[in-house]
Amino acid sequence: MGILFGTDGVRGIANKDLTPQLAFELGRAGAFVLSKGNVKPSFVIGKDTRLSGDMLEGALIAGICSMGGDVIKLGVMPTPAVAVLTRHFNADAGIVISASHNPAEFNGIKFFNSEGFKLSDAIEQKIEDLIIDKNEYELPIGDKVGRVKEFNNADEIYVDFLLKSIDGDLTGLKIILDCANGASYKIAPEVFTRLGAQIIYVGVCPDGININHNCGSTHLDLLQEIVLKEGADFGLAFDGDADRLLAVDNLGRNVDGDKIINIFAHSMKTKGTLKKDTVVATVMSNLGLDLALNKINCKCVKTDVGDRYVLETMIRDGYNLGGEQSGHIIVLDYNTTGDGLLTAVLLSSIVKKENITLSQLSDKMNVYPQILVNAKVKNENKYSYKEDEIINNEIEKIEEHFHNRGRVLIRPSGTEPLIRVMIEGENQDELKILAQNLANLIVERLV
Template identity: 55%
Template sequence: MARLFGTDGVRGVANKQLTPEMAFHLGQAGAYVLSKEHPHPRIIIGKDTRISGDMLEAALVSGICSVGADVLRVGVLPTPGIAYLTRTMDVSAGVVISASHNPVQDNGIKFFSSSGYKLPDEVEDEIETIVNNDCKPWDVPVGEEVGRVIEVPDAGRRYLSFLKEAAPPLDGLRIVLDCANGAGSLLGPMLLGELGAEVLPIFNTPDGVNINDGCGSTHPQALQKAVVECKADLGLACDGDADRLIAVDEKGNIIDGDFIMLICALDLKAKGLLAEDTLVVTVMSNLGLRLALQGAGIRVLETQVGDRYVLEELLRSGAKLGGEQSGHIIFLNHNTTGDGLLTALQLLRVVKEKNLPLSLLAAQMRRLPQVLLNTKVRHKERLMADGAVRVKVGEVTAALNGEGRVLVRPSGTEPLIRVMVEGPEERLLRELAQSLIEVIRSRDLLEEC
C-alpha cells in the first residue's frame, strides 16, 4: 500500500481520492495522536479558497470533535498563518486544508504540531497506521465530553500583527501583488497597504474554482505584464496557500526563490546576522546560486526537494535561512514554515534599505540556463527504478561533458515526473530534456501493457 502522507501532508483529488470519509478518519486519528498529552485538547483548522475546502472541513471537524477535542475554526488563512497561530495559542495541533499550488480539483490535509512544525515521519506513520487499520484506540466520548467548535474571528488580524512586527515601512513603493485567487487574497493587499505601499492587487477575487488558475507563483506571466504596464517598482506572486513567493523586477524579469534567497542571504551576511554563515537549499537550486554564495563566504548545504527536508537541515545545522527555487523559503528566526508574505517583507526590506531596483540586486547572481520539464505518468515510483530511464539519464549526463547536471525526480504531490537539465547552452539542454521526457513517457506506456 502506498504511503498516505506525501512530502506535504495527504493530497489527492477532492471527493475522489481525498474523500470526506478519509478526512473524517484523519481528523479522528490526528486529534488522538497529537492530543495524548492534553487533557482538554484544542486543534486549529484553516483552509485556502478552493471549493472542496468546506466539504473537507466539515468532515475533519466531525472527526476531531468525535474523539473529544475542540476545534478552533479560523476559516480562510495562509498556511504559515495557521503555523503561527498553532505555536502561539494554547492548542494541541493545527490543520490546514490546502493543496498549495495544485489545481482546484486537488486538495490536501496537513498537520502541524503544537510548536508549529510539520509532523515528523514517525508521527505521520502513527496516524496513518490508525487510519489504514480502521482501529479506534481511544475511548469514545459522550455527553459533555464531545468536542465543540469555537470560531476565531480575529485570526487574520493576529497573523497580520505578527508579520508587521518585523516589517519595514514601504512608503514610496509601487507593488503589483498577484494573490493567486488564494488564501492571501484579502490579507496580502491589506498588509502591504498598511505598511505604506501603493498596492495594485491582481487575481484577488477567489470564487472557489479560480485558485492558481493562470496566476500565482506558478503562472507569473500576467504579473510580468502588469509590472511593466503599470510602471511598478516590482511585482510579487504568492501561491494558493501563500507559503511561497516569486518576485518580478521592474523590467518584468522573474526573480525566483534562488535570487530571493541570494539577496536576503548576502544582506544578512553583510550585517553579521546570517546564522552559521549558511544557506540551506535543495538539489533544484541553480548552480549560479552556489557559485555566488561561495564567493561571498557563505556555506551552502543541500537537501532533497521538499521544504520539510530544508527545515530538517536548518534544525540540524543551526542555520536559520533556507528554501527552494520555487519560492518556498523559511526564515526560521520568524516562522516555522515557508511564508510568502513574510518572504516578501524580507525582500522588500533589502530593496528599501539599499535603495536599489530589484534588477540590480538580482544581478549579484548569474543564473546558468536550466530547463525544467514535467510529464504526467501513472507509475512514477516504478519509472524511477526503470533500467531504460536510468540508461537515458546516463547518456544525457555524458552529453553535458562535465559542464552541467541532470536531475530526474518524482513529484511529491502530483502524478508527475520532473526533469531538470542545467548547463551552459540552453538549446542543447532543451533537446536533452525533451529526449529524456520521451523515454519516460514510452516506458510509462509499457507499464500499462
C-alpha cells in the first residue's frame, strides 16, 4: 500500500487526516490521471450520510473542475450504485466519499474507473505520486473550466437495476432491514417494498453523525432482537455505504459473508451459472466454506485479505462469485464491486424460490472455530518466519495432525510488531493450546 491509499481508497478522520486540501489535491490528480486524454473528462460523485461529506465533496469537486473536469453530483448514494451509474453515464471515473463501516468522524475517498472497477494499485500510485511530488499542472481558464450538474433521479436508475436482477418478486416474505443510518436508508426500503415484501426497517434516520452507531452490519444485536420479536423470515443489515451485507436468519443467528457465498454457490451450481465451479474468498474465510463447497464438487480459491484482491483474481481467472466474511459479496454477472443491496435481493430471492428458511440454507455450511493469538516480535523479524525451519516444521506438524480438517494461517501485521497466528479446526480447546504454543515458539525464535 502507498502512503495515502490503503486497501479501500484514502481514509482517515475527516478534517484531520482527510482534509479539504487533500480532497482538493485528490480531485486534481485524479482528474489528470483518469481523464485518458479527454479535454473534458467527466466524473460522477456519490457520498454516504456523514456530516463531513459535504465539506469533502466541495473540495473534491473544486479540484476536478480546476482541471477542466465535469462533475455529476449524485448526492447520497450507495458505493455500488456509483459503480453502476459510472457506466450508465459513460463517465471517465466514479468517486465515492465514504468510510464504509467506520464511525462518523471518519471519511474516505475512493475511485472507480470508467467500467466501475476499483482502481489498480498502479493507477492509485500514479495519483499519489502527483500529490506527494506537488506536481504543477497546466490549468484551464475561461470556458475550459469544469461544470457541475446535479442529477436528482440517480436512485431510480439503481433501483431499476436491482429490480431487474431477479425474476419474480418477494411477496410473502417478512423482512427486517437495518440501513445503518447510511447510504441505503432510502433505496433499500424502496426496493423491497416494490418487490412486494412485508418490511420493517430501522437505521433510516441519518443525522450526519449516527451512521453505523449501534446499528448496521457492525452491530447485529438490534436486528437479531427485532427478527425474533416480529417472527420475521430474516433480517438484512447493510454498512454505511451499503457495499456489504450480513444477515440474521429466522432463528436469530448471524449469517456471515462465508455462509452467503456458500448459499449463492449452491444456487448457481444448480442453475449451471457458477463459472468453473469455483468461488473466490480470502485466506480468512472459514474452513467450513471449503468443506461445504467440496460436497457439491466446487472449490474455493484464496486471496490476500481485501475485496480488491478477490476481484482481481475473479477478473484474471474468469470466476463470477467471490467475497469476504465481512459481507463484501461480488457477483460479476451483475456488478463490478461488492454490492450489499444486490446481495440482499439475490439472497431473498433464493429463500423465496427454494421455499425453505434462511436457517436451513445457512446450515448447509458448518462454521469451524478459529483461534487467533498475537506473537510479539521485533518489527524487522515479522517476515523471517518464512525462512525459519523450526517454525515451519511445527506448522507442518500441526496441519498433518488435522488431516485436512484444520489449518494454520500466519499473517504479519502491517502496522505493528506482531505476527498473527490463526488456527482453525474442530476442537476449540485443542486449538487454543496449539495456537498459543505456536505463538510462543515464534516469539522465542524471532524476538
